[in-house]
Amino acid sequence: MSGIRPEGLRLPVRDALPALLAALEGHGGAVLAAPPGTGKTTLVPLALAGLTDGGAPVRRVLVAEPRRMAVRAAARRMAWLLGEAAGETVGFTVRGERRVSRRTAVEVVTTGVLLQRLGRDPELPGVDAVLLDECHERHLDADTSMAFLLDVRATLRPDLWLLAASATSDTAAWAELMGGVPVVEARDVTHPVEVVWAPPGRPVRPPHGTRVDPALLDHVASVVRRALGERDGDVLCFLPGVGEIARVARLLGDLGGLGDTDVLQLHGRAPAAVQDAALAPGARRRVLLATAVAESSLTVPGVRVVVDGGLAREPRTDHARGLSSLATVPVSRAGADQRAGRAGREGPGTVYRCWSQGQQTRAPRRPSPEIAVADLTAFALDAACWGDPDAAGLALLDRPPAGAMAAARETLRVVDAVTADGRATERGARMSRLGLHPRLARALLDGAPVVGAGRAAEAVALLSEEPPREYGVDLAAAWRTARRGGEGYAARWRTEVRRLRSLADEHAPGGGSSAGLTDDAALGAVVALAFPERLARRRGAGYLMVSGTAAEVGEGAGATLGGAEWIAVAVADRPAGAASARVRSAAVVDEATARTAAASLLSSYDEVAWVDGDVVARSVTRLGAVELASRPLRSPAPEAVRAAVLDGLRREGPGLLRWSRDAVTLRRRLAFLREVLGDPWPEVSDEALLARADEWLGPELAAARRRADLERVDAGAALTRLLPWASGEAARLDELAPERITVPSGSRVRVDYEGPQPVLAVKLQELFGLSRSPRIADGRVPLLVHLLSPAGRPAAVTADLASFWANGYQAVRAELRGRYPRHPWPEDPTTARPTGRTNTRR
Structure with a gap:
């Protein structure tokens, strides 16, 4: 090998290059398993391009990284190995920045840029090889790029080399997906890493949404101080996001007294100078506070200690409500191992894990693939x-x-x-082709002609990267802050504005100056175009979104946003267990803007519905779930009224009808026959009656106009329509399930069908002479006889009257004849004369 600095030749992946190149030449594809720090991101692309061997032909190589910071770092590192500056033999392209030349043989891009190029020209003319780096992270753009590239190789470019590079050895699935290509493993020369378990001394609240218990961050800062005192070398501390990094940086602000230690913040929003400083060796000891960007895609020199806060951020999407957000979750075991490995790149190291061994065993094995959880x-x-x-x-x-x-x-x-x-x-x-989320692309294309290309670009740039929390909830105020700002977010915002302005001028011709439209109104219009279903109208103390989701604007929103009738919500999340979404950024709009932006969700129709226990007929105009206007409907269609009445009946149940005693009894008799005999006797449960409401309540439903009409319906009379008239069985209703039974005394006694077995409650003396219990349903079911005392109180219960006369009667007789001497108590009840009267006076 020649042409590169000696440091490149010492990278561990060098030994795997012959096998890797042979696999690509023989199969056109391969999977490379190479741990962080082995050179897979820097030496391998140079080898693919033929730049490590003076006699090899030079190929054009695209290297795709999941993050912009990693793109710049990889390009600069490869250029340094060649003794050049980025933009010559090795260049890079990220959103808003491109450094390439005619000499460029290796170009590093984000996976998003790669997707755009594939969309414009799937053949990738002039490209000989594509390396998809950090495939194990399972970013959606990387998964999509791989799928498209495999299509391209199969149909358009069988000569295209395709290499998937992973920092883990879990590569079999990738090899199979790519058609059974070889897996090449690079030797890992990491040094041993000691694990120190350092959980908080007292319980901390679990993360929820993007909120992290400040007590945990205080603990992480104390562990960093401990590590600085116990170990040598730079400290790399992993935290879930920018906000947490800023808090811990404040807590470590006095580290200058501990040997002139620098505290650097390493994340995608950090200025380029800070990123460069973090990725270069420092003369002073450093504490680098980083997001997951430093897990595998970047090599940070000088690190011998890792402090892991134990948290990561993953996307979450509530598809039913159209809300997307980030969730703070425990780092996976694979992610924790990746982080720990950073301490062993240059020598023996130490990782301080801010959680317990027990929590480690319960952590997920791998992070969720983005395709499973993202928008x-x-x-x-x-x-x-x-x-x-x-x-x-x-x-x-x-x-x-x-x-x-x-x-x-x-x-x-x-x-x-x-x-x-x-x-x-x-x-x-x-x-x-715009390289924006489709929502933002729509806002730019449709917003430019309405508010002007310049203001549309500024508003979309504001939505492309959520402003810092200190900018506040009101996007109009955040816009003014960004315009005044200098470094950090404001600088990135201005860079994106320039890019978007160029796109708007190219793709949205006709954008005027929109004179007379205030900045606040212009911003609201663009936000509404991006998120039409998140337009929200005031309802009580909160808001109702067009999607149907309730929302609340918290304190600090300002008088303008907090008091607006309409707002366009850009960012909202719904905390677990909360009834409403929480608005995190929004702009004020008016109803006319809402109607225009969400025109596809605007509808006007006649509504006849069961509302709050009655039929309401009105003409309604809605924007999604938000009612804009309504007026009473004087002559609603009869079929619509009938459908509303039926809906009300199904909601509230058959109890809405008038159920007399006879109606209730008839229903119970029918239920008894259904249970005992089955068909053709009808099912009369609530569910069955509601399912057949048209059949047995037809005329009544047709005549009903309101709740009061249903309350007058005689349910018993209507229920007779369900009797099996066609088979003739209906005529046997009184025979099979009689409403009353004639007993030996001549009385007609009502049968109670309420319980599991029909009951005949009758005075004992009225059954003298009856040797067997009465039976119904063609003799299949004996009545459960409740034998009553002369005062009408239960004296005995039996379903076998003959057994009672033989075995139980004498005990009842002995107990009651002294209490009721005027009533007959014969020795032999089976031959006595039945009566409902007392003995004749002597």
């Missing part, structure tokens, strides 16, 4: 533009969830990016 709107548009709207033919390790895809396609349909069957429209293809 799939951009993925669905990419798939539609690729010609596979359902993504059914794409080679993916995990299939996209059906519900998430359905929600994504509906969002795309609303913004006219796809047709009803999911095929990309010409507008959708244009949106895809």
